[in-house]
């Protein structure tokens with residue numbers, strides 16, 4: 561193996577230490593409300609980790625567990641209540657939601673200044689225009705990791721595989737804002753390997769194990785793996801064939817222990833930022 565392993569756990573720990581210190585210096589404790597609907601076990605694990613993250617950095621947190629059959633209007637009125645609650649600086653509704661609830665309606669209902677997932681059109685629009693705002697957690701975490709390792713984006717050929725609203729599109733915007741030359745690939749891209757082979761920085765977020773093989777990676781490229789899959793043996797793995805790509809890349813994120821740990825840290829970062837902004841506005 562020649563690539564340096566990008567240690568998301570270590571970067572995440574450094575970020576959380578900084579957030580904890582910043583929170584200690586604030587007049588009011590930042591507070592995050594997390595809403596979960598139904599009993600999907602994976603979603604409950606994510607929510608538990610978010611609550612634990614809050615405890616680690618000294619934030620307040622509230623978890624609202626709602627039954628699978630809750631009506632959309634009831635969920636919306638809980639969001640209205642949390643929007644108006646002054647102790648709550650961040651609101652997150654865990655996705656996916658049951659089929660009878662419209663995710664778009666729900667995410668748009670969260671007040672933009674408390675939208676710590678940054679899934680709303682308001683924050684997506686701010687990101688698109690390069691204006692300050694809340695930034696989606698996983699893409700933001702990727703940028704913080706690159707910066708931590710001193711990997712400059714300026715002038716680099718960046719290829720993003722995957723065009724989701726949560727990862728692919730926002731990470732492309734962030735790479736562009738950092739002066740990268742960005743290409744976004746997706747399931748209809750012709751001759752994908754010829755595009756990925758051109759990448760100095762390759763970000764993959766497609767959700768398919770071993771999707772990126774060594775022949776698709778330029779020697780010396782930085783490879784960021786956002787995938788969270790289970791292989792045939794049930795082991796957690798990313799989208800990248802790690803064992804082989806690690807011989808070609810200069811830097812590579814492992815799964816687990818790469819991008820994953822950064823996501824909750826950036827959620828905490830957004831909650832801290834939201835709390836600071838809300839308090840500043842209240843003083844006006």
Ligand code: GUN
Nearest residue numbers: 652653654655656677697
């Ligand atoms: N489900 C899986 N990832 C996420 C996330 O980052 N935010 C929310 N709200 N739901 C998710």
